Amino acid sequence: MAKDIFYTALDIGTSKVCTVVAQVGPEGELKVVGVGLVPSQGVEKGRIVDIAEAQEAIQSSINEAQRYLGNRIPSIFVSVSGAHVTCFNSSGMIHPDSEEKPVTRENIERLVQSSYPDIPVDKQILHVIPVNYVVDGYRGVRNPVGLHAGRVQVESHVVLGERDILSKTTHAVENCNIPVGGMVLSPLASSEATLYQDEKEMGVVLADIGAGITDLAIFKDGSLWYNASIPVGGNQLTRDLSVALGMPYYFAEDLKEKWGHASPDGSESGEEVLLPSFQGQPRRLIRRTLLCKPLIERLQETLGLLQVKIQQTGMTRFPPGGVVLTGGTTKIPGLAELATKVLGCSVRVASPMGIRGLSHEQNKPAFSTVIGLLLWSIKNHSQKGLYSSKGDWNSGEPKTFFQRIRSAVQVR
Ligand SMILES: Nc1ncnc2c1ncn2[C@@H]1O[C@H](COP(=O)(O)OP(=O)(O)OP(=O)(O)O)[C@@H](O)[C@H]1O
Ligand SMILES: [Mg+2]
Structure with a gap:
């Protein structure tokens, strides 16, 4: 049952490492059940520079979140960012087997997989996101599955990361005895919680x-x-x-x-700030505007x-x-x-939206990535393969956030 499923996200930032465990409630609401927040170490601008230090921080963060849970965390979604992440837009086309038969999900998976060129060996694909389908020349098709078509094209957004850097992150997490369920581009995760x-x-x-x-x-x-x-x-x-x-x-x-x-x-102009004493110097006042400059x-x-x-x-x-x-x-x-x-x-x-159980301290913009990761993991829970389509959430009638979560969970 949905209520027994726990989703876990890990944001390895430059200043903090944060693990959040959440559960989907009976009404489809997402509720935080455990948080582990520790200062970051061994990480610089999205890259692990000291694997032992980073692992220690990750382990402490996971332990703290797990403490509230009582159970072991089965797998974890991890954020990825930094200069090593690159992207490009690419396109592909297929002629479905027959115009008599509707386009299948397998056809679309094949199309999306074929929409990008060979990737250099030092790179790893993080996401292939279908941005737009063109069916027999008609643009803007959201989901061609079920349509009768002679030609289907896709424009995809491809996100790559450096293999070495990603594998260091994976090792640091998996050395804590928790498998990585997926790696998600940080701003893509943040967007789930803020846009x-x-x-x-x-x-x-x-x-x-x-x-x-x-x-x-x-x-x-x-x-x-x-x-x-x-x-x-x-x-x-x-x-x-x-x-x-x-x-x-x-x-x-x-x-x-x-x-x-x-x-x-x-x-306020004229407002003054009392600076702390340093090196035995007396404390001094400076104008706040000067401090802010x-x-x-x-x-x-x-x-x-x-x-x-x-x-x-x-x-x-x-x-x-x-x-x-x-x-x-x-x-x-x-x-x-x-x-x-x-x-x-x-x-x-923007602060993170769409979740319950966050303390006042955590309901802040610094937590958008980790909360977005949770939302992303729920949304993509039932999807296999490399790509995440706009699929379930964007099709049909607009839904409330909780309805979307419920339907995403029901897909299972
Ligand atoms: N009230 C505040 N005013 C200004 N800056 C603040 C305030 N509170 C926190 N910050 C800054 O926010 C930053 C931490 O933000 P955040 O937690 O989003 O970073 P991170 O995810 O650890 O790092 P990154 O995403 O860059 O790897 C710190 O530089 C901190 O000084
Ligand atoms: Mg961050």
């Missing part, structure tokens, strides 16, 4: 600004169309502040979280880099859905205002 289907249909840019990386995903016509990452995040803001104030990193981190503001007019400059630069990445795709303006920001760094007040000014489009900051 409305309407935004994906209209076209939207999602940016997850974490501690070491800003992950980017662009959606068009309901599907992932582009993804990239920028090696800048909140750690850089803290480093800048630490240099500007001549203070150690951990003081700067605390000051950033307590007093940081991203909008030049947002903090390096943070704002770095955020402006990061948003500028984001804009360049988007322009490099050939897009000349932002999609109608605008920009959705998530990730721990978006906790800084005033970021939506700053981003609206820099990017010149509508911007909203």
Whole structure:
């Protein structure tokens, strides 16, 4: 029964390692039953640089989440991000056996598998996502299964990761005696928890600004169309502040979280902050606007880099859905205002949606990836093979979130 199925997700970030175990309730609601949150170690910008350290953090996070559960976690979905992840769009075509017979699921699986070229040996496919089907010249077909057609084409979005880096991640997790159930691109996971289907249909840019990386995903016509990452995040803001104030990193981190503001007019002018004492120096007061200056400059630069990445795709303006920001760094007040000014489009900051049982501490943008991973694992639970189609969730009548979960679980 659905209520006995546990879904587990692991987000290995630059600042934190987080495991969340959830269960689908009788009403189809997704409820968190265990959380393991520990500081990250041995990880830099999406890459495991010290497998023993990373494994220790992963093990502690899993143990903590398992403690609430009482059972062993059967398998786990893991997030993947970083500069080693690349993507391209590709297309393929088939002529089904006969126009007399409807197109089958097997036909479509074969089509999708054939829609991308051979992959270099050092790369591994993470996702092949059918973006659009063209049936006998008609574009925009959501699901050709059951149609009578002489020719079916597909445009796919292919996401690749570096084999070595992915296998290090797999080893670090599987050495904790839990098999990896799947690996999911981080911003694709975050999108599951933060974006409305309407935004994906209209076209939207999602940016997850974490501690070491800003992950980017662009959606068009309901599907992932582009993804990239920028090696800048909140750690850089803290480093800048630490240099500007001549203070150690951990003081700067605390000051950033307590007093940081991203909008030049947002903090009351004249407001002052008492800095902690360091190296026996007396404590001193500085204007809050002065403290925020390096943070704002770095955020402006990061948003500028984001804009360049988007322009490099050939897009000349932002999609109608605008920009959705998530990730721990978006906790800084005033970021939506700053981003609206820099990017010149509508911007909203998103926390994870569609789950119960998260504490106030966890119901924050830093948890969008891990919660999205859970939602992704439920959605793709019944699907085999490499690709995840838009399938069940997008077809037919629009459904509420809980209805979608229920139907995804009932597929089993
Ligand atoms: N109130 C706040 N103001 C500004 N920054 C904040 C605030 N709270 C948290 N942060 C920053 O959020 C970052 C952590 O975000 P998050 O947990 O999303 O990163 P991560 O997933 O561990 O890293 P990554 O995704 O980059 O590998 C840290 O840099 C932290 O300083
Ligand atoms: Mg992250």
